[in-house]
Amino acid sequence: MSQAPAEKLLEAQNLDVSYGVTQVLWGISFSVARGKVTCIIGSNGAGKTTTLNTIAGVLPTKTGRVILNGEDVTALPARERVNRHISLVPEGRQLWPNMSVEENLMMGCFLPNFRHKAHGSLTRIYDLFPRLKERRRQMAGTLSGGEQQMCAIGRGLMSEPQLLMLDEPSLGLAPKLVDEIFEFIANIAHQGVTILLVGQNVNYTLQVSHYGYVMEVGRITLEGPSDMLFNNEHVRRAYLGTGEEVSAG
Numbered sequence: 001m002s003q004a005p006a007e008k009l010l011e012a013q014n015l016d017v018s019y020g021v022t023q024v025l026w027g028i029s030f031s032v033a034r035g036k037v038t039c040i041i042g043s044n045g046a047g048k049t050t051t052l053n054t055i056a057g058v059l060p061t062k063t064g065r066v067i068l069n070g071e072d073v074t075a076l077p078a079r080e081r082v083n084r085h086i087s088l089v090p091e092g093r094q095l096w097p098n099m100s101v102e103e104n105l106m107m108g109c110f111l112p113n114f115r116h117k118a119h120g121s122l123t124r125i126y127d128l129f130p131r132l133k134e135r136r137r138q139m140a141g142t143l144s145g146g147e148q149q150m151c152a153i154g155r156g157l158m159s160e161p162q163l164l165m166l167d168e169p170s171l172g173l174a175p176k177l178v179d180e181i182f183e184f185i186a187n188i189a190h191q192g193v194t195i196l197l198v199g200q201n202v203n204y205t206l207q208v209s210h211y212g213y214v215m216e217v218g219r220i221t222l223e224g225p226s227d228m229l230f231n232n233e234h235v236r237r238a239y240l241g242t243g244e245e246v247s248a249g
């Protein structure tokens with residue numbers, strides 16, 4: 001069962017991506033439904049980050065197309081995709097440690113089209129993450145891991161994305177902070193932001209998403225509604241460390 005065509009905000013068609021002579025994505029196709037959370041799960045090195053970077057325009061695709069809102073954006077550079085409100089919160093956060101929280105957030109709307117909206121966006125982000133407001137003058141490098149992730153997500157939201165891509169948002173966080181980050185993601189999704197989520201924490205990732213894709217060594221091997229994947233025998237054994245049937249939620 002694939003996602004209904006009318007709902008598609010993003011469609012990746014048949015992407016082949018290489019680093020030099022080494023091909024790592026092989027005919028990747030998937031779609032992201034508007035207003036929903038779609039996830040990609042898979043082992044280390046499967047190609048999840050490569051996929052997000054290709055959608056963001058950071059990496060070129062050899063063949064295949066990236067369609068956003070019905071528009072072919074395959075040839076557009078990364079900044080033009082930001083202008084079309086695609087936002088990537090990269091793996092490992094990549095904040096500027098010696099800049100304040102607020103300066104980091106402001107980097108999320110560095111393109112001319114977004115600058116005039118910066119003040120309103122900041123207010124919105126501070127409403128969403130009061131802790132960032134309290135710490136707005138603090139250097140980002142001195143924030144806790146969870147606060148740094150909030151700051152990175154906040155920066156990603158500054159450009160009012162129609163598509164927010166999150167790469168391993170809970171990586172390296174203590175269990176309590178993992179809970180908190182996934183609560184925020186659910187909250188952002190609830191506000192209608194379309195999310196493409198890559199998650200190492202497969203349990204939470206499937207619980208917070210509506211539809212998912214399983215990626216294995218550069219190929220999509222399985223897709224379906226997240227609750228179905230959650231109960232899939234292969235997914236349970238390979239990613240959830242159990243083979244028994246249990247219910248999501």
Ligand SMILES: Nc1ncnc2c1ncn2[C@@H]1O[C@H](COP(=O)(O)OP(=O)(O)OP(=O)(O)O)[C@@H](O)[C@H]1O
Binds near residue numbers: 022024046048049051
């Ligand atoms: N800059 C690069 N140059 C060469 N090969 C790379 C580069 N980045 C990634 N790769 C390779 O591409 C493959 C896919 O990597 P990618 O980072 O997309 O995986 P991933 O699914 O995000 O893994 P993880 O769960 O560990 O983050 C891996 O084999 C990796 O070694």
Ligand SMILES: [Mg+2]
Binds near residue numbers: 168
């Ligand atoms: Mg990765």
